[in-house]
Amino acid sequence: MPDPRESVHKRRPTMVRVPNLTRADALSAARNPLAFIAARWTPTPRTVQRAALAALVMSVVIVVTGGAVRLTGSGLGCPTWPKCTDDSLTTTGAMGVHGVIEFGNRMLTYVLCAAVGWAIIAARSEKPYRRSLTRLGWAQFWIVMSNAILGGIVVLVGLNPYTVAAHFLLSSGLIAVATVMWQRTREGDGQPRPLVGQPVRQMVWFxxxxxVLLIAVGTVVTGSGPHAGDSSEVERMPLDWETVSKLHAVLAWIVVTLTFALWFVLKAVDAPQGPLHRTRDLFLVLLSQGVIGYVQYFTNLPEFLVGLHMLGSGLVWIAVLRVLLAMRERPDAEVELPDQAYAATSPSIAGPR
Structure with missing residues (x-):
């Protein structure tokens, strides 16, 4: 017959010891929390890639939701900044759905900050340490902070179209940095080696x-078009909207033609599959964006299609940057170690002493 005390012992849960933080640990965490986390956690390469991708996705989401604010006429749903009203930090019931939409978009900025912060922490904790990744993460953080301030200025000046255009262009800059960081998480830190000749690389830069010109003119279309961002009288750019739209369409066809020509050139020079696939992807995204653009133009700019076109703008920009980055490769290389004590205690990078 089994001993009852033995069965009780078997059912007793195993206790996990939680390491106690010493005073020195607490001071170290307060002085440099990123180094403190990096000393105790090493993410897998896939984790770092997913963190960078999350930041990229959120940079596109914030653009689309910002477009939704404008398209629903909620740009002044919170008429002041940084508070929603002079007396309330948050939206109030009297402000209705426009206040909810505008305040909700402001709250998404915190989600974007969390995604960028996660990317910074993951990049800082990767072993071996890659300074370039951390810098790209911090670049995103400062762009987000700058754009948040610019967004407040947009509200304070009553949705002036030039500040709205600058707000969108800075968001495009954020998408560019996030795209580069995502790409860099999947390659080494060696010197870039071109995969195609200089004439082809020059064509890609064109x-x-x-x-870039297409996106910039797109902001002018927005600034002179009918969707002002609020139901009240909002200043518009003193330009003929249809003329600017036609110029935007011409630039779109130039981008499509260059992409089509690039694909044939890459085939002719027997380029690697990476550049070919990225160019093909860009061509397909451009075709989809072009269809949406023409349909919205001939259907008097329905809000849903305009929002979809804004999403397409972000995807086109990402696809263009991926073509540029696919024209070279970066092998693994020896990278420098940070000047923290934990670097010498990590078995993967410490080496013999």
Whole structure:
């Protein structure tokens, strides 16, 4: 017959000892929390890639939700900044659905900050340490902070179209940095080696320049178009909207033509599959964006299609940057170690002493 005390002992849960933080640990965490976390956690490469991808996704989401604020006429749903009203930090019932939409978009900025923060922590904790990744993460953080302030200025000046355009262009800059960081998490830190000749790389830079001009003119279309962002009288850019829209369409066709020509050139020079696949992806995204653009133009700019077109703008920009980054490769290389004590205690990078 089994001993009852033995069965009770078997059912007793195993206690996990939680390490006690010493006073020195607490001071170290307060002085440099990133180094403190990095000393105790090493993320897998997949974790770092997912963190960078999360920051990229949120940078696109914040653009789309910002467009929803404008398209629903909620741009002044919170008429002041940083508070929602002079007397309330948050939206009130009297402000209705427009206040909820505008305040909700402001709250998404905190989600974006969390995603960028997660990317910074993951990059800082990766072993071996890659300073370039951490810098890209911090670059995103400062762009987010700058754009938050600019967004407040947009509200304070009553949705001035030039500040709205600057707000969108800075968001495009955030998407660019996030795309580069995502790509860098999947390659080494060695010197970049070109996969195609210089004439092809110059052609790609022409493509990038045309895409930048396309996005910039798109903000002018927005600034002179009918969707002002609020139901009240809002200043518009003193330009003929249809003329600017036609210029935007011409630039779009230039980008499409350059992409199509690039694909044929890459095939002719027997380029690797990476550049070919990225160029093909860009061409498909451009075709989808073009269809949406023409349909919205001939259907008097329905809000849903305009919002979808804004999403497409972000995806086109990401696809263009991926084509540029696919024209070279970065092998693994020896990287420098940070000047923290934990670097010498990590078995994967410490080496013999």
């Amino acid at each position: 493509l990038v320049a045309a895409a």
